[in-house]
Amino acid sequence: MKQFHTKVVGVTFDGRQECIRKMKIGERIRxxxxxxxxxxxxxxxxxxxxxxxxxxxxxxxxxxxxxxMDRGVKYRAAVSDITGSSDSVLGVNLVIREL
Known part of the structure; x- marks a missing residue:
């Protein structure tokens, strides 16, 4: 099983920061x-x-x-870190595993 880390992009658009503020490390991601x-x-x-x-x-x-993904490969992802602080832009780092 392959595992890798990445950060989420586009987190400042469409009210996404409000959603991110409520997220926790370890939360499952789709x-x-x-x-x-x-x-x-x-x-x-x-x-x-x-x-x-x-x-x-x-x-x-x-x-x-x-x-x-188009060939049917599945991935499991979770939040590995929330970056930034409550008075700045928050970011989300993920750990992704190929199943």
């Missing part, structure tokens, strides 16, 4: 393909446990994951 994304056909959305959209996987990594 990765969902977004092939109709107008900016990137390989886009992979990052959703929290409640199904709220908190950002995307970076474009370079998404290109690799999208091809595998």
């Amino acid at each position: 990765l969902e393909r977004d092939p109709n994304n107008p900016h990137d056909a390989n886009a992979v959305k990052v959703l929290n446990e409640k199904g709220e959209h908190i950002g995307f996987i970076s474009k370079d990594l998404a290109r690799k994951l999208a091809a595998k």
